[in-house]
Amino acid sequence: MTVKTAPRLMRGRPRISVVIPCYNYGHFLPECVRTVLDQPGVEMDVLIVDDASPDGSAEVARELAAADPRVKLLAHEKNSGHIATYNDGLAAVDGDYVVLLSADDVVVPGALAQSAALMESNPGVGMVYGFAPTFVDVPREPRTRVHSWTVWEGPEWLEQVCRRGGNPLATPEVMLRTSLMRELVGYEPELPHSADFLLWLRAASRAQVGRVNGVDLAFYRVHGGNMHTSQFSGVLTDLTERWKAFEWFFAHDGDAVDTPRLRASAARAVAREALIAVRQSYELGEPAADAAELVALAEKIDPDCRGGRLWTVCQNYLRRGARVPVRLTATVDKAIFHARWRRWRRTGVLGAVRSL
Structure with a gap:
């Protein structure tokens, strides 16, 4: 059962450890660390982990x-x-x-105390998150007034995520109970692209999930050096790696959830997203270079998609092999995207992938 409550004041000053991994982001470190150390209402410690950066990041960290x-x-x-x-x-x-x-991201003033307060008031919550807007050079003025708290039972949160097929969290806005992190033993090396998503799934299989509503907890910097825009770019890669995270989760933590039902739900959602990406690329006049691979991925993940209306549209576009005029569905898709984005910001879960 999902419970939404008014926020409560925190008693005491819990200690929060912030781990800042850094590779060639030494020029961002001072700002990042400052936003952490300036957090009120909690005890802080910061560990910078420099991965042998050649840009002098370690020296900045030493200072x-x-x-x-x-x-x-x-x-x-x-x-x-x-x-x-x-x-x-x-x-x-x-x-x-x-x-x-990450060394290139920043925390909003008061955010860590807001997340910790939810944890302190709800001992069953193992993971708390909120909203993390993106920025390029200077973050906008953050929202800082908490509207409410939402607490999901872990299986319920997992059901919503599987039904939508996407990762509703960024990373800088996430706080984990350290005892739970010890149980999870960190990030999975086999999934370098989607290890964060897998960690959220695994956390929810063991504890309740909380969300601080109405505020910005952190800012996620967008630039050419972001991992997701350099090493792991492309819809095909994203969907492939996302499905690998689902598969790993069901294979290793399936005893904690209703695996057949959740797996089928996640398969439908990820496959549908692949097909929608293909259809949109043609209807926008820019056919995806890997359109055939996306359709094949959808068929592999969810064989039942074959013969459906969306699958048939994609097959027709692949056979035609030519660009098509922008259609009404492209405009509708754009409206749906913005509606889903607003829902995500408000509720913390992605709206279902759907289209006309």
Whole structure:
């Protein structure tokens, strides 16, 4: 059962550990660390994990650590990759709650106390999140007044996520109970693209999930160096890796959930998203280069999609092999996208992928 309540004041000052993985983001570190150390109402400690950055990031981190005893540095002698960097940092901290924050992102003032207050008032909650707007150079003025708290039972949150097929969290706005993180043993190295999504699924299979509504908890920086726009670009890759996360979850944590039903729900949603991407690309006059692969992925994930109206439309476009005029459905899809985005910001879960 989903419960929405008014926020409550926090008693005491829990300690929050913030792990900041860094690779060639030394020029962002001072701002990122400042937004963490300036958090009111909680005790803070910061661990910067530098993955052998050649840009001098470790030296920047040493200066920050020398200036404030709450900041420490773990410097890799050789580059180990982002998953190992995350896990090394998470294994080394021991606060009541833990946050993984990329060196190029920032935290909103008061956000960590807001998330911790929900945790403190709800001992069964293992993961809390909120909203993390994107920014390029300077974040906009954040929303800071909490409207309410939402608490889902883990299976209910999982059902909604599977039915929608997408990842409703960014990462900088997520706080985990450290005891739960210890149980999960960090990020899965086999899934470098979707390890964060898998972690959220696994957390929900073991604990309640909470959300702080109405505020911005962090800002996610968008630039050419973001991992999701460089190393892992493209709809085909995103959907493939997202499905791998679902499959890993059902294979390893399936005993905690209704696996056949949730797997079927997630399969329908991810396959449908692949087909919609193909149809949209043709109707916008820019056929996706990997359109055939996207259709094949949809068929592999959800064989029942074959013969459906959306599958048939995509097959016709593939056979025709030519661009088509922009149609009404493209306009409708754009409206649906914005409606879903607004719902996501308000409720914390993605609206179902759908179209005319």
